[in-house]
Amino acid sequence: MSILIQNVTAVTMREELPVMENAFLGIQENRISYLGTEKPQESYDEVLDGSGMVAMPGLVNAHTHTAMTLLRSYADDMNLQDWLFQKIFPFEDTLTPEMVYEGSVRGIQEMLASGTTCFHDMYFFQEETARAAEELGIRGVLCEGITDSVLEKKLQKTDALLEQVKNGSGRLKVGISPHAVYTCSEETLRACVRYAKEHQLRIHTHLAETKTEDLDCVKAHQMTPTQWMEYCGIFDVPCTAAHGVWFSDEDMEILKNHSVTVVHNPVSNLKLASGVAEIPKLKEKGINIALGTDGASSNNNLDLFEEIKLTGILHKGIQLDPTLLPAWEVLKMATVNGAKALGYENLGLLKEGYLADLILLDFAKPHLTPNHNTVSNLVYAVRGFDVAYTLVDGKIVYQKS
Numbered sequence: 001m002s003i004l005i006q007n008v009t010a011v012t013m014r015e016e017l018p019v020m021e022n023a024f025l026g027i028q029e030n031r032i033s034y035l036g037t038e039k040p041q042e043s044y045d046e047v048l049d050g051s052g053m054v055a056m057p058g059l060v061n062a063h064t065h066t067a068m069t070l071l072r073s074y075a076d077d078m079n080l081q082d083w084l085f086q087k088i089f090p091f092e093d094t095l096t097p098e099m100v101y102e103g104s105v106r107g108i109q110e111m112l113a114s115g116t117t118c119f120h121d122m123y124f125f126q127e128e129t130a131r132a133a134e135e136l137g138i139r140g141v142l143c144e145g146i147t148d149s150v151l152e153k154k155l156q157k158t159d160a161l162l163e164q165v166k167n168g169s170g171r172l173k174v175g176i177s178p179h180a181v182y183t184c185s186e187e188t189l190r191a192c193v194r195y196a197k198e199h200q201l202r203i204h205t206h207l208a209e210t211k212t213e214d215l216d217c218v219k220a221h222q223m224t225p226t227q228w229m230e231y232c233g234i235f236d237v238p239c240t241a242a243h244g245v246w247f248s249d250e251d252m253e254i255l256k257n258h259s260v261t262v263v264h265n266p267v268s269n270l271k272l273a274s275g276v277a278e279i280p281k282l283k284e285k286g287i288n289i290a291l292g293t294d295g296a297s298s299n300n301n302l303d304l305f306e307e308i309k310l311t312g313i314l315h316k317g318i319q320l321d322p323t324l325l326p327a328w329e330v331l332k333m334a335t336v337n338g339a340k341a342l343g344y345e346n347l348g349l350l351k352e353g354y355l356a357d358l359i360l361l362d363f364a365k366p367h368l369t370p371n372h373n374t375v376s377n378l379v380y381a382v383r384g385f386d387v388a389y390t391l392v393d394g395k396i397v398y399q400k401s
């Protein structure tokens with residue numbers, strides 16, 4: 001299968017050539033085979049007219065719990081500890097595989113329709129999320145959420161998930177997810193590290209989300225959550241840590257030294273009043289920053305364009321500095337930085353040879369007119385429903401009707 005997108009404005013996310021007007025983008029099988037301003041000579045199975053549209057790499061949602069669409073609007077306006085222990089965890093005890101499948105289908109449909117082509121999941125019954133992801137065509141990294149009481153069971157489930165993914169489309173990968181320092185003992189954390197090393201997997205965890213987590217960890221171990229994770233060996237394997245609201249300067253040095261990616265989840269952090277991560281400072285230190293929605297029960301949607309806009313404006317407002325985190329840097333967090341966080345080397349740019357995961361946005365709309373600056377409009381004016389086409393692995397997996 002081959003597709004040619006013609007007369008499109010291409011936002012490549014490449015520093016040397018950020019935006020190409022009137023571009024032609026060719027796709028052969030699952031790769032971008034051509035990007036240029038001359039019409040390519042080859043013939044294509046399908047031609048899409050990109051007039052009035054913007055093409056960019058698909059978004060990477062680097063931290064979510066997809067099937068939590070089941071808990072959308074189930075518990076709101078509560079602090080994280082009460083929300084988790086009084087509402088979310090008791091509900092999750094009643095989950096069945098069928099429910100997770102249904103929740104995953106809806107979550108994946110929502111992500112594809114709002115421009116996300118790759119997701120980093122942490123939840124229960126990941127074999128069901130994998131099944132939904134295979135059926136709907138999205139790319140993703142799936143991780144069973146691990147807490148003390150289910151460690152052995154979850155490691156066995158991860159064995160089975162690895163087997164399932166190995167026999168699948170090739171779009172899915174598996175990771176290992178110790179949930180957080182307050183739900184995992186040292187023994188559990190070390191078991192996760194051993195498993196990750198043995199199977200060459202990446203770790204996906206929550207870290208330094210609330211002040212309570214920080215204070216409790218210091219009380220229990222005389223170390224911050226970041227120091228404790230380092231002590232338990234979590235950062236000895238490639239690690240992506242969600243939230244990172246409560247880092248000390250010393251914590252940031254640890255993250256930098258171990259090349260840990262921090263996933264910024266501004267909507268979830270604001271809604272649960274966890275605080276605001278110091279993203280400009282983390283970025284200044286050279287730490288890779290990606291974006292995530294978190295689950296639909298703390299967001300309450302999976303539209304990553306909301307995180308993009310909020311990241312673009314939140315830190316400016318807090319620090320009274322409108323030059324912080326320019327639009328281009330925020331778009332990188334949602335694309336190429338996210339791809340890097342998940343261990344992909346050929347994803348997140350519009351570039352020949354890269355995986356053909358990309359979106360087309362309809363810019364012929366009142367709220368995107370005039371278009372003096374495409375990158376600015378993508379960050380500050382676009383909304384998820386502006387996505388007209390979503391392609392993953394060279395296939396059209398969503399088309400707006």
Ligand SMILES: [Zn+2]
Pocket residue numbers: 063064065206242294295
């Ligand atoms: Zn989370």
